[in-house]
Amino acid sequence: MSALVPATAMVAPLLTGWSATTWWLHRRLHQARLDPLSGLPTRARFKKGVDRLLRRRVPVLLVVIDLDGFKALNDTHGHLAGDAAITATGSRLNRWAAAHAERWVVARLGGDEFAAALTIPHAEDLPGVLSRLHENLCAAVPFEGRTVALGASVGAVWSPHWPLAERSRLLRGADEAMYAVKRTGGGWRIAHSDHTAVASVNGRRPGRPGTQMMGGTR
Template sequence: MNALLTAVSAAGPMACGWGVHGLLLGRRLTAARRDPLSGLWTRAAFERQALRILGRQMHTALVLVDLDGFKALNDRYGHAAGDAAIRHTAASLTDALSSYPGAVVGRLGGDEFAVVVPLPGTHTLPWLLDALHDAITAPFRHEDTDLTVGVSLGASLSSDLLPAAPQGGPEALSLLMRLADEAMYTAKRAGGGWCDPAASTPGCTTTAGRRTGRPGTTAKEVAA
């Protein structure tokens, strides 16, 4: 009995040490999957989570986000302002998606971001895109100056892939990324803003009755 108690007593600190080690390791792994500047998921981590969502949800939107005027902002105000724009975009995306349970957002690199959002129905996509656009293009403060960046958004819907591609899996994610990328560049060529994937005109000059190339598509100083 004494030998058993001695063994248990000796194992206690070791088990505690392994528990702490496991906790620290888990935190390090999570940190490695997070972009250090924005705090968002890195591309690989984002894609893993996107695949899980696509496998569970019928109506899922994939949105690609590309800032407009980012180089001009860097050139005029310096790289610190560019970093502030990246952090502002990350915070804006996170805030705008707070009312969409299960949404995942990541930074693909540079000034490019991606979002996967489970939707209650395809009719809600324009509201989502409008909310993301307005949040990102809102002024942000940097060194006592209000700045803005523009943004081009492109979206694709998982339910539009059926029956051409399976609901989930790498094939579906790759196709959704390509379609969203095409829509994003269509919006960018039209002057920025967002493009509904259901829009019938290739130029996508209007979306839901609103002008796609709205103000805020270049970096500028805003009067306080």
């Protein structure tokens, strides 16, 4: 028995070192999949998350968000204000999704564009859910002891409206709805048809051409 004590004492530091290294590697991998500014998953993780939700065969609401006035905010108040807006948007989007669904995935797609997918079982809940999202996103952003204005355009699709819906088609539809409402000054809009105006690349709209859809605006 006494011979085992020195052996255990020698192995224990090695195990501790391996555990620390494994933890560090897992942490680095986790951070690499997150946007450092917003703290949200990146586009690749978002796509995988949407696919997992769709495989559950439950109604999924997918939204694409573009901030309004973001360039003007950067030009007027500086890039630190823009960073504050991105950080605030990420936090608001995550809280909104968590408050309205049991399962969800949110992401920063790049620049001032965000996306979310969440399980929403009833169509009658959509207007209220999207209105609250838009209201949250348009709240003034705290910055250096004051607040700066921010707006948002939200395009959405709900999977039961889109037979045999796939992630790329949902993204394209939400993206077109977002652009359509952005041209009217911002707000939110739902695409009720899977007919899209243009071809896409990986679910994204090249050049952001739009289409007319039903919905609500500010």
